[in-house]
Amino acid sequence: MTAPDHTTGDFTGQVVIVTGAGSGIGRAATIAFARAGAHVLGVGRRPDALAATEAEHPRIVAFPLDICAEGAADQVVRAAIDRWGRLDVVVNNAGITGMMPLAEVTAARITDMLTTNVTAPSLLASAALEHLRASRGVIVNVSSTFGHRPIAGASHYAATKAAIEQLTRSWALELAPEGIRVNAVAPGPTESEALASAGLPQAVIDEIKDDEAARIPLGRRGDPAEVAAWILRLSDAHTAWLTGQILTVDGGYELV
Known part of the structure; x- marks a missing residue:
């Protein structure tokens, strides 16, 4: 079933960076911005997945890169500026999820999650600041319903998303005098490759999806x-008068 086109607005002439553009919400956002007129730099770790995203629209340019690598933030921003000469929107979507009960935590796994979900988006936002000031641009962070509600067995993932939500509010306050707006979306369970990327077997993934859908008031998981x-x-x-807000898009999941 083809998802309806929910996009609004005209982004003609604007330049957008989207991380995690190879699949899920990142791919959907990249395509939507391009269809709305923007030039989009789609960033991600997997060249093949990014190539598939790039093929969806001529205004999408794939930029394969691990956003957690040393100097990655500067490389991404420079690629956008060198190609199009400006930057209007940064979408910090790339992230990792994973079940990690307290009894199984390791320093390496905690560090990896914090680096991907908190440090990398912070560095990208910082690297983009000069150009966002010039365009009076926008930062949109991608959190999760679990950024503001608990989840057993994945507390560190939830903690990283709680951090993103507080960064969103704090950056909004800090950058408002410069005309830069910062907001976040907090999706509930949404169709993506996140569960598979977390290394879960298909039977477990199917069970999780069925359980989530059963607990969502609107009766289904979200579409990217x-x-x-x-x-x-x-x-x-x-x-333009909205900043520092966390918009939960989860079919009513946080209500139960």
């Missing part, structure tokens, strides 16, 4: 395009 639509809306000039 539905979340992408709100990323665009938070980036649009029509929301």
